[in-house]
Amino acid sequence: MPGLGTLYGRGGATTFLMDLEHADLIIIQGSNFAENHPVGFRFVTKAKERGAKVIHIDPRFTRTSALADQYLPIRSGTDIAFTGGIINYVLQNNAYFEEYVLNYTNASYIVDERFADTEDLEGIFSGFDPDKGTYDPKTWKYELDESKAGEASEANGSADDAKGGGTSAPSGGHPEHGTKRAKKDPTLQHPRCALNLMRKHFARYTPEMVERICGTPQDQFLDLCKLVVANSGREKTMTYCYAMGWAQHTVGVQNIRAAATLQALLGNTGRPGGGIMALRGHASIQGSTDIATLYDLFPGYIKSPSLERGEDSFENWKKNWANPTGWWSNWPKYAVSQMKAWFGAAATAENGWAFDYLPKNTGDHSHMPLFFTMKDGGVEGLVLWGQNPAVGGQNAALQRAALGKLKWMVCQDLFETETAAFWKREGVDPATIPTEIFFMPAAGVAEKPGSFTNTMRLVQWHEKAVDPPDDARSDLSLAYQLGLRLKKLYKDSARAIDRPILDMTWDYESDDAHERALGEPDAEKVLREINGYVVATGEHMKTFADLKDDGTTAAGAWIYTGCFPAPGQNNTRRRTGDGWVSLEWAWAWPANRRNLYNRASADPDGKPWSEAKKYVWWDEDQKKWTGYDVPDFPVAKPPSFRAQPGAKGMDAHDGTAPFIMQEYGVAEIFGVQGTVDGPFPTHYEPRESPVPNALYPHQQTNPVLKEWRRRDNPYHAIGDPKYPYVLSTYRLTEHHLTGAMTRWNSWLAELQPEAFCEMSPEFAVELGIRNGDWVTVSTARGEVEAKAMVTGRLAPFKIGPKQWVHQVGMPIHFGYQGLVTGDSANVLPPMVADPNVSIHEAKVFTCNVRLGRRGAAHEGPTWLPVPADEQTPLGKPERGGRVESGTAEQVDNEIASASEIMAGSRRRHDLDHQESEG
Amino acid sequence: MERVPDGVVPEPAMGFFTDVTLCIGCKACEVACKQWNQLPSDGYALTGNSYDNTSRLSSTTWRHVAFVEQMDREVPAASRWMMMSDVCKHCTNAGCLEACPTGAIVRNEFDDVYVQPDVCNGCGYCVPSCPFGVVAVQPQAGVAQKCTLCYDRQKDGMEPACAKSCPTDSILFGRVDELRVKAEARVANLRAQGKDVRLYGVDGEETRDVGPLNAFFLIPDRPEVFNLPPKPVLPSKFQPAAYTAGLLAALAMTAVGIGVFRGFGERA
Amino acid sequence: MDTAKPSQPHGANYSAAGNFSPDAVAASMQRGDGGFGRDQETYFDHPILRKAHWRWEIVTYFFVGGAAAASAALAAFADLYGEEADAELVRNGRYTALAGSLLSSALLVKDLGRPERFLNMLRIFKLKSPMSVGVYALVSFSTVAGFAALDQARADGIIAWNPFGWFPKRVRVGILAVSAAFMACYTGVLLSATAIPVWFTGRRHIPPIFVLSGVSTGCAAQNVLLALFGGSPRTAKKVETIALIASLAEAALLLDWERRAGDAASPVFTGKRGSRLKTYTLGLGIALPALLNLPSVLSRKTPAKHHRFRTILTSSLALFGGYVLRETVVYAGRDSADDPRAYLRHPE
Numbered sequence A: 001m002p003g004l005g006t007l008y009g010r011g012g013a014t015t016f017l018m019d020l021e022h023a024d025l026i027i028i029q030g031s032n033f034a035e036n037h038p039v040g041f042r043f044v045t046k047a048k049e050r051g052a053k054v055i056h057i058d059p060r061f062t063r064t065s066a067l068a069d070q071y072l073p074i075r076s077g078t079d080i081a082f083t084g085g086i087i088n089y090v091l092q093n094n095a096y097f098e099e100y101v102l103n104y105t106n107a108s109y110i111v112d113e114r115f116a117d118t119e120d121l122e123g124i125f126s127g128f129d130p131d132k133g134t135y136d137p138k139t140w141k142y143e144l145d146e147s148k149a150g151e152a153s154e155a156n157g158s159a160d161d162a163k164g165g166g167t168s169a170p171s172g173g174h175p176e177h178g179t180k181r182a183k184k185d186p187t188l189q190h191p192r193c194a195l196n197l198m199r200k201h202f203a204r205y206t207p208e209m210v211e212r213i214c215g216t217p218q219d220q221f222l223d224l225c226k227l228v229v230a231n232s233g234r235e236k237t238m239t240y241c242y243a244m245g246w247a248q249h250t251v252g253v254q255n256i257r258a259a260a261t262l263q264a265l266l267g268n269t270g271r272p273g274g275g276i277m278a279l280r281g282h283a284s285i286q287g288s289t290d291i292a293t294l295y296d297l298f299p300g301y302i303k304s305p306s307l308e309r310g311e312d313s314f315e316n317w318k319k320n321w322a323n324p325t326g327w328w329s330n331w332p333k334y335a336v337s338q339m340k341a342w343f344g345a346a347a348t349a350e351n352g353w354a355f356d357y358l359p360k361n362t363g364d365h366s367h368m369p370l371f372f373t374m375k376d377g378g379v380e381g382l383v384l385w386g387q388n389p390a391v392g393g394q395n396a397a398l399q400r401a402a403l404g405k406l407k408w409m410v411c412q413d414l415f416e417t418e419t420a421a422f423w424k425r426e427g428v429d430p431a432t433i434p435t436e437i438f439f440m441p442a443a444g445v446a447e448k449p450g451s452f453t454n455t456m457r458l459v460q461w462h463e464k465a466v467d468p469p470d471d472a473r474s475d476l477s478l479a480y481q482l483g484l485r486l487k488k489l490y491k492d493s494a495r496a497i498d499r500p501i502l503d504m505t506w507d508y509e510s511d512d513a514h515e516r517a518l519g520e521p522d523a524e525k526v527l528r529e530i531n532g533y534v535v536a537t538g539e540h541m542k543t544f545a546d547l548k549d550d551g552t553t554a555a556g557a558w559i560y561t562g563c564f565p566a567p568g569q570n571n572t573r574r575r576t577g578d579g580w581v582s583l584e585w586a587w588a589w590p591a592n593r594r595n596l597y598n599r600a601s602a603d604p605d606g607k608p609w610s611e612a613k614k615y616v617w618w619d620e621d622q623k624k625w626t627g628y629d630v631p632d633f634p635v636a637k638p639p640s641f642r643a644q645p646g647a648k649g650m651d652a653h654d655g656t657a658p659f660i661m662q663e664y665g666v667a668e669i670f671g672v673q674g675t676v677d678g679p680f681p682t683h684y685e686p687r688e689s690p691v692p693n694a695l696y697p698h699q700q701t702n703p704v705l706k707e708w709r710r711r712d713n714p715y716h717a718i719g720d721p722k723y724p725y726v727l728s729t730y731r732l733t734e735h736h737l738t739g740a741m742t743r744w745n746s747w748l749a750e751l752q753p754e755a756f757c758e759m760s761p762e763f764a765v766e767l768g769i770r771n772g773d774w775v776t777v778s779t780a781r782g783e784v785e786a787k788a789m790v791t792g793r794l795a796p797f798k799i800g801p802k803q804w805v806h807q808v809g810m811p812i813h814f815g816y817q818g819l820v821t822g823d824s825a826n827v828l829p830p831m832v833a834d835p836n837v838s839i840h841e842a843k844v845f846t847c848n849v850r851l852g853r854r855g856a857a858h859e860g861p862t863w864l865p866v867p868a869d870e871q872t873p874l875g876k877p878e879r880g881g882r883v884e885s886g887t888a889e890q891v892d893n894e895i896a897s898a899s900e901i902m903a904g905s906r907r908r909h910d911l912d913h914q915e916s917e918g
Numbered sequence B: 001m002e003r004v005p006d007g008v009v010p011e012p013a014m015g016f017f018t019d020v021t022l023c024i025g026c027k028a029c030e031v032a033c034k035q036w037n038q039l040p041s042d043g044y045a046l047t048g049n050s051y052d053n054t055s056r057l058s059s060t061t062w063r064h065v066a067f068v069e070q071m072d073r074e075v076p077a078a079s080r081w082m083m084m085s086d087v088c089k090h091c092t093n094a095g096c097l098e099a100c101p102t103g104a105i106v107r108n109e110f111d112d113v114y115v116q117p118d119v120c121n122g123c124g125y126c127v128p129s130c131p132f133g134v135v136a137v138q139p140q141a142g143v144a145q146k147c148t149l150c151y152d153r154q155k156d157g158m159e160p161a162c163a164k165s166c167p168t169d170s171i172l173f174g175r176v177d178e179l180r181v182k183a184e185a186r187v188a189n190l191r192a193q194g195k196d197v198r199l200y201g202v203d204g205e206e207t208r209d210v211g212p213l214n215a216f217f218l219i220p221d222r223p224e225v226f227n228l229p230p231k232p233v234l235p236s237k238f239q240p241a242a243y244t245a246g247l248l249a250a251l252a253m254t255a256v257g258i259g260v261f262r263g264f265g266e267r268a
Numbered sequence C: 001m002d003t004a005k006p007s008q009p010h011g012a013n014y015s016a017a018g019n020f021s022p023d024a025v026a027a028s029m030q031r032g033d034g035g036f037g038r039d040q041e042t043y044f045d046h047p048i049l050r051k052a053h054w055r056w057e058i059v060t061y062f063f064v065g066g067a068a069a070a071s072a073a074l075a076a077f078a079d080l081y082g083e084e085a086d087a088e089l090v091r092n093g094r095y096t097a098l099a100g101s102l103l104s105s106a107l108l109v110k111d112l113g114r115p116e117r118f119l120n121m122l123r124i125f126k127l128k129s130p131m132s133v134g135v136y137a138l139v140s141f142s143t144v145a146g147f148a149a150l151d152q153a154r155a156d157g158i159i160a161w162n163p164f165g166w167f168p169k170r171v172r173v174g175i176l177a178v179s180a181a182f183m184a185c186y187t188g189v190l191l192s193a194t195a196i197p198v199w200f201t202g203r204r205h206i207p208p209i210f211v212l213s214g215v216s217t218g219c220a221a222q223n224v225l226l227a228l229f230g231g232s233p234r235t236a237k238k239v240e241t242i243a244l245i246a247s248l249a250e251a252a253l254l255l256d257w258e259r260r261a262g263d264a265a266s267p268v269f270t271g272k273r274g275s276r277l278k279t280y281t282l283g284l285g286i287a288l289p290a291l292l293n294l295p296s297v298l299s300r301k302t303p304a305k306h307h308r309f310r311t312i313l314t315s316s317l318a319l320f321g322g323y324v325l326r327e328t329v330v331y332a333g334r335d336s337a338d339d340p341r342a343y344l345r346h347p348e
């Protein structure tokens, strides 16, 4: 989540669920909290019982809206306009938390004079390269104060846009800044201080504009702005909760940044009842980004070496990531300890800690490019561990077709998923599929021990309750056995290339004879390696502060160090709660802190901002930070501490700088690092939209979004009359994702037994659809059928005096395997992605809807092979999404005509419908 | 047989307070009940009625979550979507229990209304006698089934499965007297916030015949909106009138019969 | 709100587009009141109550039970207060009562599924449960009807010795009177003492109507037997007289029920079911036989011989009418249970 990482320093939820109870206002936007995180929602209802206000902002009235005090509708894909509108309101009314903003953010920092805003360049920032479709962010930086330069020279001249992008790693620092200090204007008068640039950037995000773009009525929006201001400050705090409704967009990261910016302006982050609660997905998805399933990350958010960045030796790798100032000055300790954990004695200072053993990244190997390559025959084999892309992947027909190009596939799962059974889906002759499939039955949660890292970074151990049935085994067992057998196969090899396999530490054998007989390793031994130990003695590491870069310590993931501080003391097993911070309940990374940046809960002098919001403070008598949580600050560094010029590491931060991971220890409301699509969040329309961008007529979409223009991944044009409606995809409480774990369960299947398409009564009346009718939803990628669910919970969006946008929605849970089946909504969306994290845009694209069932060949052109000359995934939008001509008036006209076209196509529809019925 | 079985020390009445304003319609209660009691699913078909695809309580669905959509385009802020987890009311005066000819339905030591499956003969008379349409005969087993208030779990000192699984504490389980205190406080709190809410099953009109309900509810609208009868009846109270009328007719016909046979005799 | 027809409890059913049928939405948008989902009267028209599962077995049981009770009573009246010539009625009545009670038990067992389940009901006696009362009425009725039949069999020379002959006749008749009365009326109480609106609102009518219909159908059955097996015309006239009185009273009560209950009784008196009831019970089952039998009943003379054709015709019509009555009332309970509005409108 670089949205949070770039602002605050760490890419994780800043707070924890139980803390929601202490909020005065909870804004849930881009998340269907109650339906998708029902257990966590308990704390929202508790807050409500205490008198807190709960707001839900969503295109649909959901079960979350049902429990909220207020529901505000928003057209999908327009959240930056919305949050930007609140930011504008706060700035216009000078309602920001001045002391917090001045001391804890970079609001007063002066930005390079070469920087140009979207307001200057009609929708793009300075540094845009239309040919490459990327930004060079060298102008997105501070003006440096030459007089305060330290001894270090500018370490790294060329800024490199790939760095810090791509994932939710705590972003690297600013080597180019060296230890020179940025210029500041504490009076906030300088026109180029971050705050004033921000004023200018958001000045046109007025309530009128918000209504126009988002379809949210102005008066409702203004009421919300007032509520937000009234519930922030010394005495009150508000929390933002978001999830995929923000993330799954081509502006996903900036959606989150917008809220993080607002929270920084209002002084809500790091304080009880404040911050940003990122609601993560799968049971341990936080854990699997921590310890690390992303293609470009090592455990603990250490970016794997990339040849594109010239990281061809340990030194070159280190140079890019070990910042001179701030927390990341510790990078070498973490990286070296990790290599020691992996390769033991084979990792030495001489061989760059076995750097050569590591695989190097050579490009974008995230999910979508991988599947394009697969479709074009570039991937031979695939091991799928609990993933079901035949249903969960965008443009699913393409992904299904891609699977058929594999030679072999190993799939370890609880059920024979659609992916495992892709070769026998509707309309496919199994004889034409050459792929050999190995299905490995997986053990379920209760059949194996292990840990879950939940949405609030809490690592919780779970025990094994029963043996798995028959041949089912844990995933860990498959990995372990694979390692053992590879080691055996290569044991006599003398080739250098086989060394990593032979040298890798692999000592997880279970001490329990029964488990050994099952072939199961000891999961706690894996946790011990993750936690770390002293190489010489084997003593468990107690804190990551003790990790060394000289090879004397080993730790698989430094952020988890401390979870298992002594043999027999697995802290993740703890279960003592106190109703709030609960430091004795399991263990949270980092260092068991629950509310991050919590030094910000005290004023610059270290005193609580107010009695009501007391959390962590400086104890003058004991000369240390103390409070209800583990202080997220060097415990003994007094508030009065001032960094000396040229200081390095954490000494470069003042005693008032709560965001310790950042270069200057402050929240970066002007993003000098990390995001590849601009230092301020900016409203762009989604890749597919029925309307032009009302804010920047010349710039329809995020200029640097990732797209793949191929004939098997066609996109719809702006306001394409063939696809006049907006479609959003989402979840239902009753099912889980691709439905593998729920559609096979009769008790859950009966609760939502069929695929449906939710639509407003207004829409249904126009198209002559009755509740329960079959409808076919189509895009250029394919078509799916579903039952119509006509409900007043959806309503058309009014985006101009007479202009309306119809939005329909479909749950993502259906597929062709299981007790209940149905068409997968994912046949419909295109593959297109956010440039920072490569997340898809499943939350908004355009479609058409007609009454009646679909035809037989519903998977569309995505099936077809693509000629070799068209196979290279392009990845960048044509002309960066620039629109040649475009003025405000034109946009008006276009919106008007788009509405007309929509109406026209509806009429055509009616005709079609009559014909097909006749 | 109506009271506590012999040798059992009565415990304080145990029951449910289900608060509609806290329910998020997650149906965890419905599923937990089915899982604990190993009840089969009711079939797979979309009803189109909001998110409710199991429709009502039945012999195989002992907790059922109702979904009430009230969307208002004129006053959008007045729109609401209410979810209500329905269950057997465990009535003080239970129509089902009174009607049961085999004594299969008893009031157990927790003051809950319990169907003993080994005694029930499937006559089905409890079914039309329940004023809430709760109990039903399960066709395969041929016996009447409904919420047991997790008698088996309670005996082991455990909370009922549905309450245990409820993430928002919309379902509270406990001593009925204590639950009532909590419920009153909750009503007061909500009323202070200007919300129009009421308790169903404590002392309102609905308790006139059936008495206070051990499973009672906090509802923000009229009962019938949630498929609850505003004035549930207690069938046994109709018996006096019915017997009187019927036996009078029998008596009258006896008189007629005797009269006719005697009269003819005299005439002869 | 659109008042679509009631939904099925489970399974695909989209009527409750209820709130959102195109017509309803279009109308609402036209009116501009915007509140298409508000002010529901019911929950998707789902039933609040649950209907009894009862089918033909129970309908037949109600019918047979009533007729058997009346037959036993007729036999007893004839035995105690009748003349020589009524002996045929005594015999027929006793045998039919036993046959009827046995058939009743068989039907009940059929409904329960397994014979031993019948015994579960004999574990306890519960005055509050009409079902329990009814079972004991049936058991005691069957027993005394059995004694009476044994008596008759001995008298008829079919058996040589009556093992229960020692049982005092007075006690027997007493039990018979009470249990027959309960047999005839408890079925009505059984329906009335439920939560089903059409039944409980009819609680002052259904039991007496069932009693009267039991009498008229019992009489009809006996009349057929008399006509077929050579009973005396005098006896037949007595039975006809009783039948006439009972059926007219029954008709009067039915009409009174309809008038008083009005809407609440609509499942009984309106629609297909209503016209069936009016045609076969009131018209062909009561009015026509009454008309045909009236002259003979009113005439001072005792007919010399049977009008076999008339007797068989009117009796068959009355029997069928009686069956339709039970069927109508029992099945009306299903409609009533399925209609949530019935319960809301007629809480009592």
Ligand SMILES: Nc1nc2c(c(=O)[nH]1)N[C@H]1C(S)=C(S)[C@@H](COP(=O)(O)OP(=O)(O)OC[C@H]3O[C@@H](n4cnc5c(=O)[nH]c(N)nc54)[C@H](O)[C@@H]3O)O[C@H]1N2
Pocket (backbone or CB within 6 Å): A029, A030, A031, A032, A033, A035, A036, A037, A057, A058, A059, A060, A062, A074, A075, A076, A077, A078, A079, A242, A243, A244, A245, A246, A279, A280, A281, A282, A728, A729, A730, A731, A732, A733, A734, A735, A736, A737, A738, A843, A844
């Ligand atoms: N029961 C259940 N729980 C789950 C899951 C599940 O499948 N089932 N999945 C888990 C996983 S992996 C994840 S990632 C999380 C996801 O959790 P959520 O993000 O809450 O999931 P979604 O339902 O995809 O989307 C949330 C909401 O975003 C809204 N939305 C769509 N477009 C926009 C938009 O542009 N702006 C705003 N503000 N809202 C928009 C949708 O209407 C929807 O209500 O849930 C997790 N929890």
Ligand SMILES: Nc1nc2c(c(=O)[nH]1)N[C@H]1C(S)=C(S)[C@@H](COP(=O)(O)OP(=O)(O)OC[C@H]3O[C@@H](n4cnc5c(=O)[nH]c(N)nc54)[C@H](O)[C@@H]3O)O[C@H]1N2
Pocket (backbone or CB within 6 Å): A244, A248, A281, A282, A385, A386, A387, A388, A389, A392, A393, A394, A412, A413, A414, A415, A417, A442, A443, A444, A445, A475, A729, A730, A731, A736, A737, A738, A739, A740, A741, A812, A825, A826, A829, A842, A843
């Ligand atoms: N259109 C659209 N598409 C989406 C989304 C959307 O909102 N809209 N959401 C996206 C999001 S956020 C996500 S997270 C993805 C999810 O996409 P997937 O991860 O592909 O979907 P799941 O159904 O969660 O697949 C998990 C599989 O793991 C199996 N499994 C469960 N436990 C175990 C185990 O212990 N071991 C093993 N080996 N297997 C196990 C399950 O049976 C299941 O088959 O979908 C994405 N796709």
Ligand code: SF4
Pocket (backbone or CB within 6 Å): A036, A037, A038, A039, A040, A283
């Ligand atoms: S399924 Fe698991 S992770 Fe999701 S809400 Fe329930 S308890 Fe939490």
Ligand code: SF4
Pocket (backbone or CB within 6 Å): B088, B089, B090, B091, B093, B094, B095, B096, B097, B113, B129, B130, B131, B132, B133, B134, B135, B146
């Ligand atoms: S609600 Fe019905 S089934 Fe439950 S106790 Fe009351 S009468 Fe019996």
Ligand code: SF4
Pocket (backbone or CB within 6 Å): B099, B100, B101, B102, B103, B104, B105, B115, B119, B120, B121, B122, B123, B124, B125, B126, B127, B137, B143, B144
């Ligand atoms: S079905 Fe069972 S529980 Fe119901 S009344 Fe008959 S015997 Fe009693």
Ligand code: SF4
Pocket (backbone or CB within 6 Å): B032, B033, B034, B036, B037, B062, B063, B087, B146, B147, B148, B149, B150, B151, B160, B161, B162, B163
């Ligand atoms: S108490 Fe037990 S039986 Fe009753 S609804 Fe809850 S889980 Fe089901």
Ligand code: SF4
Pocket (backbone or CB within 6 Å): B022, B023, B024, B025, B026, B027, B028, B029, B030, B065, B083, B085, B165, B166, B167, B168, B169, B170, B171
């Ligand atoms: S578990 Fe609780 S919140 Fe969920 S549906 Fe049941 S009562 Fe409502």
Ligand SMILES: [Mo]
Pocket (backbone or CB within 6 Å): A280, A281, A282, A285
């Ligand atoms: Mo997810």
